[in-house]
Amino acid sequence: MSATRRSPxxxxxxxxxxxxxxxxxxxxxxFSLHSTGSLTFPFQGFSLRWYEEIFSSPQVRLAAQNSLIVxxxxxxxxxxxxxxxxxxxxxxxxRLRGPLALLFFLPITLPGLFIGIALLVAFSRxxxxxxLVTVTVAHLVYVFxxxxxxxxxxxxxxxxxLEEAASDLGANRWTVFRRVTIPQVWPILVGAACLAFxxxxxxxxxxxxxxxxxxxxxxxxxxxxxxxxxxxxxxxxSLLLLFTLILFMVTFALATWGERRRRGRGLAEDPLALTxxxxxxxAA
Amino acid sequence: xxAVEPRVRVEGITHRFGELTAxxxxxxDIAPGELLTxxxxxxxxxxxxxxxxxxxxxPSEGRVLIDGDDVTSLPANKRxxxxxxxxxxxxxxxxxxxxxAFGLSVARVDKAEQRRRxxxxxxxxxLEGYEKRRSHELSGGxxxxxxxxxxxxxxxxxxLLDEPLSALDLKIRLEMEVELRRVHRETGATFVYVTHDxxxxxxxxxxxxxxxxxxxxxxxxxxxxxxxPSSVFxxxxxxxxNVLPVxxxxxxxxxxxxxxxxxxxxxxACPPTAAGPAWLVLRPEAVRVAGSNAxxxxxxxxxxxxxxxFRGTGFTYRIELPALGLHVKAETHVASVPHxxxxxxxxxxxxxxxxxxxxxxxxxxxxxxxxxxxxxxxxAPEPGR
Numbered sequence: 190m191s192a193t194r195r196s197p198x199x200x201x202x203x204x205x206x207x208x209x210x211x212x213x214x215x216x217x218x219x220f221s222l223h224s225t226g227s228l229t230f231p232f233q234g235f236s237l238r239w240y241e242e243i244f245s246s247p248q249v250r251l252a253a254q255n256s257l258i259v260x261x262x263x264x265x266x267x268x269x270x271x272x273x274x275x276x277x278x279x280x281x282x283x284r285l286r287g288p289l290a291l292l293f294f295l296p297i298t299l300p301g302l303f304i305g306i307a308l309l310v311a312f313s314r315x316x317x318x319x320x321l322v323t324v325t326v327a328h329l330v331y332v333f334x335x336x337x338x339x340x341x342x343x344x345x346x347x348x349x350x351l352e353e354a355a356s357d358l359g360a361n362r363w364t365v366f367r368r369v370t371i372p373q374v375w376p377i378l379v380g381a382a383c384l385a386f387x388x389x390x391x392x393x394x395x396x397x398x399x400x401x402x403x404x405x406x407x408x409x410x411x412x413x414x415x416x417x418x419x420x421x422x423x424x425x426x427s428l429l430l431l432f433t434l435i436l437f438m439v440t441f442a443l444a445t446w447g448e449r450r451r452r453g454r455g456l457a458e459d460p461l462a463l464t465x466x467x468x469x470x471x472a473a
Numbered sequence: 474x475x476a477v478e479p480r481v482r483v484e485g486i487t488h489r490f491g492e493l494t495a496x497x498x499x500x501x502d503i504a505p506g507e508l509l510t511x512x513x514x515x516x517x518x519x520x521x522x523x524x525x526x527x528x529x530x531x532p533s534e535g536r537v538l539i540d541g542d543d544v545t546s547l548p549a550n551k552r553x554x555x556x557x558x559x560x561x562x563x564x565x566x567x568x569x570x571x572x573x574a575f576g577l578s579v580a581r582v583d584k585a586e587q588r589r590r591x592x593x594x595x596x597x598x599x600l601e602g603y604e605k606r607r608s609h610e611l612s613g614g615x616x617x618x619x620x621x622x623x624x625x626x627x628x629x630x631x632x633l634l635d636e637p638l639s640a641l642d643l644k645i646r647l648e649m650e651v652e653l654r655r656v657h658r659e660t661g662a663t664f665v666y667v668t669h670d671x672x673x674x675x676x677x678x679x680x681x682x683x684x685x686x687x688x689x690x691x692x693x694x695x696x697x698x699x700x701x702p703s704s705v706f707x708x709x710x711x712x713x714x715n716v717l718p719v720x721x722x723x724x725x726x727x728x729x730x731x732x733x734x735x736x737x738x739x740x741x742a743c744p745p746t747a748a749g750p751a752w753l754v755l756r757p758e759a760v761r762v763a764g765s766n767a768x769x770x771x772x773x774x775x776x777x778x779x780x781x782x783f784r785g786t787g788f789t790y791r792i793e794l795p796a797l798g799l800h801v802k803a804e805t806h807v808a809s810v811p812h813x814x815x816x817x818x819x820x821x822x823x824x825x826x827x828x829x830x831x832x833x834x835x836x837x838x839x840x841x842x843x844x845x846x847x848x849x850x851x852x853a854p855e856p857g858r
Contacts, residue, residue, distance in 0.1 A: 354562040354620075356550045357527060358576035358627065368579075372566040450566065 214430065221423035239424035249425065252409035256390055259321055259405060263328040264386035267336045270329075271385075272378055275340035276370065280349075290341065297334035304330055305398030312399060319401030327399045328392060332385040339381040339444075343374045376447025380440040387436035391429055478541055480505040480663045481526060481631055486535035488521055495521045496532070497687040503631070508657050508664040512674040513684035514710065514843045519667045520635055522684075526665065527633050528552045539630055555624035556633040560640055561616035563608035569595070569619050570604035576627040594622035597656060614645040618652070625660060634666045638673065650676055671711045675699065683707045685843070699756075705830055708754045709842040715755040715801050716839035718832060721748045730829065735797040737771055742825040752830040752839065759826035760803035762790055762812060763819045775819040776801075778812050788812075792820055 224236035243249045278290050296304070308327045317323060347370065355369040356362070371378075393407040400408060406429060410422055479502035488496040496518045503509050511519035524530045526537055528549035536545045544552050555576070563572050573591045582590070595601055598618040608616060617637050624632055634653075638646045654677060657664055668674050674681055675695040683690040683698060683706070691703040695711075702708035705716055722738070723731040729742050732753065741753070779800065780791040788811055790803045801820055812818050 348560075348562065350558055350560060350562045351564060353529060353549070354556070354558060355564070355575065356548070357529075357554070357556045358623070359550050359579045360575075361550055364579060368575075369564055372564075 217423050218427045218430070220420055221427040223420055223423075239421045240428075242421045243424050243428075246421075248404075249406075249409065249421075252404045252406045255321055255403050256406040259324050259328060259396075260386045260390040262325050263332055263389045264382045266325075266329055267333050267385045268378060268382040271333055271336040271340050271381075275337055275344050276366070279341055279344040279347075280352075293337045294334040294341075296330060297338070301331070301392075301394035305395040308395070309398045319399055321400075321403055323399045323401070324396055324403075324405070327395045328389040331392060331395055332388045335388060336381045336385045339384070340374075340378055343377040343381075343447075344370070347373055373450075374447065376443040376450065380443030380447065383436050383440040383443070387433045387440070390436075391433055477504060479503055479538075480540060481665070482536075482538040482541075483522070483526070484536040484538065486522065486525060486532045486537070488518070488525065488530065489533045494687055496525075499535070499687075499689055501682060501689065501692070503663060503665060505663055506661050507679040508654075508666060508677060509680050509682060510666045510668060510674040510678040511682045511684055512668060512671060512711070514669055516686075517684040518687045519669075519682075519684050523556075523633050523635055523665065523667045526631065527554050527556045553630035554633055555627050555629040556635060557617065557620045557624050557637045559636040561608070561613065561620060563611075563616055563619055563623075565608055568604065569600070569606045569608075569611075572608070572619055573623045573626050575623060580627075590626050591622075594626040595619075597625065597659065598622045598652070612645075613641050614649055617641065617649065621653075621656065625656070625662065629662070631663045631665055634664060636668050637666075639668070639670070646673070653677060675711065681711065683711060685710070701828060702754060702830070705752055705754075705839055706843065708752075708828070708830065709839070713757050713802060713804075715753075715757065715760070716830075717753045717755065717799060717801075718837050718839075719751050719753045719829075721746050721751050721829070724748050729824070732829075735799075737774065737797065740824050741827040741829070743827060743829045746829045746831070750832040750834045750836075752832045754828040754830060755801075755822060756826065757789065757802040757804040759822050760801060761821050762792065762803050762805055762809070763821065764810070764812070764816075774821060775817065778814050778816045778818055781812065781814055790818075792818060794820070 219232070221239055222235045222237070223232065224234040224238065274293055278286055278293070283289075304327065308323070308330065312319060312323055351369055351373075352365050355365045360368065391407055393411065396405055396408060397411075404412070406425065410425055410429075413419060413422055481501075481503040483499055483501040483503075486496050486499045487494065499518075499522060511522060513519045521530060525532050528544070528547055528551070532545065536543055538544065539553060549556075563569075564575065567575070570591055573594055574587045577587045577590060591604070592601070595603060598621050600615065600618055600622065603611075603615070603619070608619070611619065617640075620637070638649050638653075641649060650673060653664075666674075666677060678695055680692060681695050681698050682692045685706045691698055691707045693701075693703075698707060698711050702711065702714075708714045708716060717734060720733040721730050722733055724746055725731075728744060729740055730746060732739050732741055732751075734753065774794060775796070776792050776794040778790055779793050782789045784804070785807070787807045788805050788809070790805070790812065792801050792803060793799075794801060803820060
């Protein structure tokens with residue numbers, strides 16, 4: 190147990206793990222830049238032709254546009270509702286505080302398949318036509334817990350004495366929220382909304398169940414793959430990967446910056462506060 | 474003083490947290506312009522009382538009047554009070570100017586007036602030119618000065634201070650005490666100060682309110698509380714004290730009583746007390762320590778040094794008096810001849826440096842001296858981090 194010296198086996202296993210994780214991704218990116226339509230080695234040279242192809246395809250553009258609409262609306266709605274829910278719970282002294290918080294973030298454990306089927310059944314029961322609206326609602330169910338967790342822990346880490354100080358200086362509750370609470374946490378909240386956006390943007394399983402005649406980018410990739418293995422799929426996937434990576438970086442940067450600004454100095458450890466926060470005293 | 478309408482009147486405040494009674498029928502008048510300190514150990518209810526005056530807690534019973542107006546049901550943001558918190562609570566997203574101007578800007582005071590009053594308030598706490606600093610660029614003492622300016626800029630009817638110096642180092646704390654006294658003099662504002670530090674309380678206050686277990690033990694000037702404590706608790710909490718069980722043999726209306734301390738008889742000058750059991754309160758600095766060979770001292774007052782500590786200004790001794798079965802604390806001047814541990818010594822004190830308090834016949838040992846603060850139990854929990 191106390192093996193402080195690394196054995197060569199550990200090194201090899203680690204390397205294997207890293208290769209296993211990253212090689213397929215790199216292959217996709219590599220072949221998205223392939224000059225021929227072949228998806229196998231030998232590699233015959235670089236070109237951007239597949240990127241040109243997807244940018245000129247109206248179907249890809251439509252799917253991308255749909256994905257953007259869905260991701261933007263679910264991120265914005267989550268930002269609004271999640272902030273209110275997290276703030277309400279963080280400042281509440283109700284006995285239901287713990288159980289309610291649990292209800293809000295527990296859906297994080299639901300399998301996408303389950304959410305998808307459940308919502309499909311629900312939508313057809315109340316006879317809602319499947320559309321981008323139903324997809325947005327479904328994505329809200331999916332991304333809300335992620336946002337809520339981050340927002341709640343950011344709000345709970347705020348010093349309540351600061352809000353008391355503001356109200357002592359004459360500010361009413363709304364003024365306190367607007368001028369003291371939000372200015373301290375908005376970078377983290379916006380960062381969490383970016384994360385929600387990224388999660389929604391490349392969501393596939395749930396979308397598959399509740400989408401109507403429209404298509405989103407992940408669905409478009411899947412349906413193209415059913416027909417033929419086309420290298421342009423690699424290009425779309427690579428762009429999706431890049432886009433998501435950028436969003437995650439923005440999330441992280443905003444959260445770090447926000448936390449630093451709030452605490453004043455030093456680098457924030459765990460800026461997204463993903464280390465579990467105790468739900469509430471006596472809730473467990 | 475009684476003719477003046479009190480700035481704050483606390484009328485029969487009782488406050489319960491569930492089963493716990495934090496405050497029990499507290500009555501208090503605070504005069505305009507005075508610096509009044511609520512002094513007591515952790516959990517005595519002093520912070521709760523301050524928060525009730527500030528409007529953060531609604532009392533279970535009783536009323537709070539400010540300048541004659543009943544404010545009991547007003548929330549904190551509608552009261553003419555401002556609070557300086559124990560921990561610095563500067564808004565981290567605002568600079569010093571933004572912090573100090575916060576109350577004015579919420580009240581929609583115009584910008585030019587804001588600048589003028591902020592500059593005035595910063596000058597008052599000697600932080601001119603700090604407008605653009607952020608809170609993390611300030612020291613602990615500077616942060617509390619900004620907090621003081623942020624409260625005073627609103628010209629509150631009462632400035633409430635909740636142990637504002639307790640988070641600071643001793644040196645800075647002593648400097649800040651001087652500053653607080655100066656600010657109080659210069660503004661003429663009414664200050665209500667909460668602390669568990671009796672030294673700080675005595676150094677700052679016009680009047681002390683000694684609190685214990687939810688009720689007020691004594692309200693008086695620091696010198697009066699020190700000289701004439703109204704209870705064993707007040708005697709032990711404010712300053713150090715020897716509290717010795719004695720019997721009053723003869724109570725003389727002329728202000729001199731004959732006491733028995735064990736077999737030893739002595740005459741002390743105290744206000745008349747009924748004959749019977751009593752506590753003799755004896756401040757350590759009133760106890761003189763002499764070498765055992767000093768002539769004329771009764772056997773009862775001879776003993777041995779059990780502990781000695783050098784305090785800079787003098788020595789503190791703990792002396793065992795075997796004939797009385799007692800220990801006595803004594804403080805001597807630095808210029809006096811030091812005594813060593815186990816050295817035989819004799820003690821004596823002046824009969825007019827004593828104070829008598831009532832004692833039930835069943836009590837032979839004074840209660841253990843209260844502990845000012847183990848941890849600050851009364852403050853709000855730290856944000857979960």
